[in-house]
Amino acid sequence: MARQIDGKKKERIQDAAVVEIAHWGYYQTTVARIAKRAGVADGTIYLYFKNKEEILYSVFERAMGRFINEGRASLEKSTGAKEKLRNIVELHLTLVGEDRDQAIITQVELRHSLHFMDQLSRAQVGEYLEIIGKAVVQGQESGEFRADLDPVFAAKAIFGVLDEMATDWVLSRRNTRLESKTSAVFDFIWAGLRVC
Amino acid sequence: MARQIDGKKKERIQDAAVVEIAHWGYYQTTVARIAKRAGVADGTIYLYFKNKEEILYSVFERAMGRFINEGRASLEKSTGAKEKLRNIVELHLTLVGEDRDQAIITQVELRHSLHFMDQLSRAQVGEYLEIIGKAVVQGQESGEFRADLDPVFAAKAIFGVLDEMATDWVLSRRNTRLESKTSAVFDFIWAGLRVC
Amino acid sequence: MARQIDGKKKERIQDAAVVEIAHWGYYQTTVARIAKRAGVADGTIYLYFKNKEEILYSVFERAMGRFINEGRASLEKSTGAKEKLRNIVELHLTLVGEDRDQAIITQVELRHSLHFMDQLSRAQVGEYLEIIGKAVVQGQESGEFRADLDPVFAAKAIFGVLDEMATDWVLSRRNTRLESKTSAVFDFIWAGLRVC
Amino acid sequence: MARQIDGKKKERIQDAAVVEIAHWGYYQTTVARIAKRAGVADGTIYLYFKNKEEILYSVFERAMGRFINEGRASLEKSTGAKEKLRNIVELHLTLVGEDRDQAIITQVELRHSLHFMDQLSRAQVGEYLEIIGKAVVQGQESGEFRADLDPVFAAKAIFGVLDEMATDWVLSRRNTRLESKTSAVFDFIWAGLRVC
DNA sequence: TATGAATGAGAATTCATTCAT
DNA sequence: CATGAATGAATTCTCATTCAT
Structure with a gap:
């Protein structure tokens, strides 16, 4: 079940990233903003992705x-x-x-x-x-x-x-x-x- | 004639920018690197362009x-x-x-x-x-x-x-x-x- | 007997810490790495030690x-x-x-x-x-x-x-x-x- | 003369670092604190030293x-x-x-x-x-x-x-x-x- | 007791831009 | 016009610690 949740969270981060990058462009998009939109802490991003x-x-x-x-x-x-x-x-x-x-x-x-x-x-x-x-x-x-x-x-x-x-x-x-x-x-x- | 020289310098900065941006991409290109390649001081860039x-x-x-x-x-x-x-x-x-x-x-x-x-x-x-x-x-x-x-x-x-x-x-x-x-x-x- | 096992686990954490700190120095050693070497979860460390x-x-x-x-x-x-x-x-x-x-x-x-x-x-x-x-x-x-x-x-x-x-x-x-x-x-x- | 000033500033940073490191230890000393004590901006440190x-x-x-x-x-x-x-x-x-x-x-x-x-x-x-x-x-x-x-x-x-x-x-x-x-x-x- | 996912404060470093010379 | 030292805001990433399970 943890797996299930993880999968969801990873997707939520990706979805948030799509919206943010679409709006701001890759370089203007901050990890903090992606995290905020995904509803997770900044550090959580790094549990799912090696880097930006x-x-x-x-x-x-x-x-x-x-x-x-x-x-x-x-x-x-x-x-x-x-x-x-x-x-x-x-x-x-x-x-x-x-x-x-x-x-x-x-x-x-x-x-x-x-x-x-x-x-x-x-x-x-x-x-x-x-x-x-x-x-x-x-x-x-x-x-x-x-x-x-x-x-x-x-x-x-x-x-x-x-x-x-x-x-x-x-x-x-x-x-x-x-x-x-x-x-x-x-x-x-x-x-x-x-x-x- | 000052114009002539200035014009040259502006073009040199543009040429340098083309090479640097082509190589590094816009966001990875620093103003300092453009200046260096153009052979001018960092600050000089701002005499010819409002910003990056x-x-x-x-x-x-x-x-x-x-x-x-x-x-x-x-x-x-x-x-x-x-x-x-x-x-x-x-x-x-x-x-x-x-x-x-x-x-x-x-x-x-x-x-x-x-x-x-x-x-x-x-x-x-x-x-x-x-x-x-x-x-x-x-x-x-x-x-x-x-x-x-x-x-x-x-x-x-x-x-x-x-x-x-x-x-x-x-x-x-x-x-x-x-x-x-x-x-x-x-x-x-x-x-x-x-x-x- | 639970004590016995606990005692063993505490020692295992200490032993792991010695190896890690010796290798990386105190500040470069992470609690996670000590936990991994000791074969326990990160959180378990805090059952035996107040902090790092x-x-x-x-x-x-x-x-x-x-x-x-x-x-x-x-x-x-x-x-x-x-x-x-x-x-x-x-x-x-x-x-x-x-x-x-x-x-x-x-x-x-x-x-x-x-x-x-x-x-x-x-x-x-x-x-x-x-x-x-x-x-x-x-x-x-x-x-x-x-x-x-x-x-x-x-x-x-x-x-x-x-x-x-x-x-x-x-x-x-x-x-x-x-x-x-x-x-x-x-x-x-x-x-x-x-x-x- | 610029050289003179540089030399002075570099020494000021070193002196500040000695005091801070002596007080806090290397790892607890932040670059920001060294800069503050030296009376320079954080970034200035990096004009004189490659890194901490x-x-x-x-x-x-x-x-x-x-x-x-x-x-x-x-x-x-x-x-x-x-x-x-x-x-x-x-x-x-x-x-x-x-x-x-x-x-x-x-x-x-x-x-x-x-x-x-x-x-x-x-x-x-x-x-x-x-x-x-x-x-x-x-x-x-x-x-x-x-x-x-x-x-x-x-x-x-x-x-x-x-x-x-x-x-x-x-x-x-x-x-x-x-x-x-x-x-x-x-x-x-x-x-x-x-x-x- | 034990776990490990999640947190978020904190720190180093970069770099566009300014301004005194 | 030209310089380049100085600035400091902004950003990525780390990691000790917590807490729901």
Whole structure:
């Protein structure tokens, strides 16, 4: 049962960190403020995380984990490459759009952190790019997508479009739903991929 | 002539800041280290900049200024929309690829800073997006590009692709030339825009 | 029998403290580390000791107790003052040389602690000095030792020599046996005491 | 002139540290308290010392330096070995007796610190022991001192006596003058050394 | 008795900024 | 204009001690 409680407390700290970092940015966020929001003492943070950096790190991992896992699951559900790609686009925009604070971390703070802890983060982005790349390859093999496109390049281009939409949504604090862009985004990507 | 010398010193500080921030990130960069690299005293920095943030700010402005100015010039040179777009792609990748340190600022540090000084920076990105958007509109009016595309959306999508390529190049420390991606990038974008 | 077990646990904590403090010094030793080495929970420490200082305190007491008790016993065994003194020298060097960790506490950490808890510790050193002093007095009364020497001063001088040898042995991490110095030390002291 | 001022400020910090450490012990002394006593800001400390440990370190060096330098000078002044030794005894007790706070550092705090920074401190004690040892050797060569004594051992024994007197004086807060012990101490040592 | 998670006061250190020279 | 010593607020992290179980 202690385990249960621990798990809860660790998550509470992570949740608090997401809110604080989203609001203040990583460097302006103090451990004290995270602790206060999580409703624990400053020192308690250090029972669950080695240091401040580890908090950020774990928050990223948690978020990227969802993208990768749900991305994979989504691929298995659908069969056609076009459909798969549409699902990825929708999933990406939905997941980002679900939680603005988390999105700020992923779209804004993560970028910055890439700088000094790229090994992990970039590896995870790489994993995500691979998922997209696989869908592209499948589409090329089935003849749905043009074959003269490097799948690695295509994956990056697709990610770039998704990412800019997400960043734009995060920074323009409008109250639109990000998923509503799904069709337009998929349309643009699809135009770039289809055999014409 | 005093102005001349002053101007030089201000630029030296900015140049030093670019190198230091690219290497250490904004928050890990100390004013003292910038001063040392610029060959001036710590206090001298404050004769040219109100505070540390202003340095970062001015470095962004300088960089974005080049993108906007050269982007505009490029638009005027060419007449056809397709050609214009191709020039923008080439220009973007060339400018980013020219100076890796500066690129790190723009691609990595800028993102983070958008967070707390978005009003200006985003405005400048907006200005840049507008330049791209104008080329799209022209292409639609001339019938070169499909008309069923929101130009604002298209500009963002194009910027997203360019931006991901730039970020990828910055973070993967390979020694390739970024401009070499021009054709592939333009090809992808063009496929998404042309009347099919 | 519960007492028995408790007693064992208290001793285990003291033993662990000796090792840890000898290795890390008093201030660098954490209660948690002592607990871990003793194989008990952190909180358990406080069932046996009022606070961290008390642990150190009790470890000193235990060690000084042995010096005083064995010193006294030694005095009773031998009859002649010269012999008594020789026994004290040998005993001191043997006891110190028996356990390096304990010696580090006594020779190095004790000094530091004298500073803020001198009342007790110094009292115990005083007790030990008295034992030495009594041997001196006896020697003077029997005519074996010169009479023109203040016994209190002589005791301190003798203790000083013994102490420096012990400290030197502790700090120079050589593998010599400390007792091997007995003859040389006694010889020097004897020269200072005898009627010439 | 800046140099002059710096030198003064550094010394002021060292002096403040001596008083504070003597009163509170090294670990209970805070940098803030040293700064306050020295009349400088906390941060200023770090312009002159890399960290807290360096302060202690430099204070030791300064103190031991005096012992070594004045010890050497004293050796050169006198010619006979007996006289030299007497001078060392007097000098040692005088220097220690001059400044109780400084003496606390040397007699109490230094011991403790030997534990974790012995390389330097013990080296300096070693240098001091050598000075004593040389006087012993000279006395043996001239026939003043007995030849059957290991000079290294003799130096340690002498140092031990001096040291115990100093420690005893520091810890017993009586208002006696430490130099007044010179004759008694020298007498005891001399008895141990002379040809009998 | 025994546990060990939680606490929170406390300390070292950094660094943007100022200002006397 | 230029300097760089001095400042002191602010932040991370540690660890002795407590207390509910």
